[in-house]
Amino acid sequence: MKQELVNQTTILASNQGLYNGFLSAGLVFGIVTQHLSTTLFFLGCVLSAGLFGAVTASFRILYIQAVPALVASVFILLSMQPTEVTTALISLVVSAVVSLGLGLVVQQREKQAAAL
Numbered sequence: 001m002k003q004e005l006v007n008q009t010t011i012l013a014s015n016q017g018l019y020n021g022f023l024s025a026g027l028v029f030g031i032v033t034q035h036l037s038t039t040l041f042f043l044g045c046v047l048s049a050g051l052f053g054a055v056t057a058s059f060r061i062l063y064i065q066a067v068p069a070l071v072a073s074v075f076i077l078l079s080m081q082p083t084e085v086t087t088a089l090i091s092l093v094v095s096a097v098v099s100l101g102l103g104l105v106v107q108q109r110e111k112q113a114a115a116l
Helices: 003-032 036-056 060-079 082-115
Strands: none
Touching (some): 003 036, 036 060, 060 082
8 A cells, every 4th residue: 555545544534533523422412411403413414424425435334324323313303392393304404414515525526636
């Protein structure tokens, strides 16, 4: 392996670890404070990351990451009062769309950088 590739992969792995740390901190915060919209927001991020990973890296990620996040989201939504569900769904959808959009932007930039 070339040293340049090793350096790039190390940076990417560090970024991924930091991202996962933020996701887990957000999920723990949402659960501890019992703020279900916060929990759903972070589950939406996990869900979109799982979908993105399934499309770009390995389809197996869909089952490991996206499906559990979706199942947890459904159970949370089922536990909520009907008046809370709309706000919670908005939180879930916004987080998923923003996370997925950012993932696509990063992927496009990586493709452009590789072409140089």
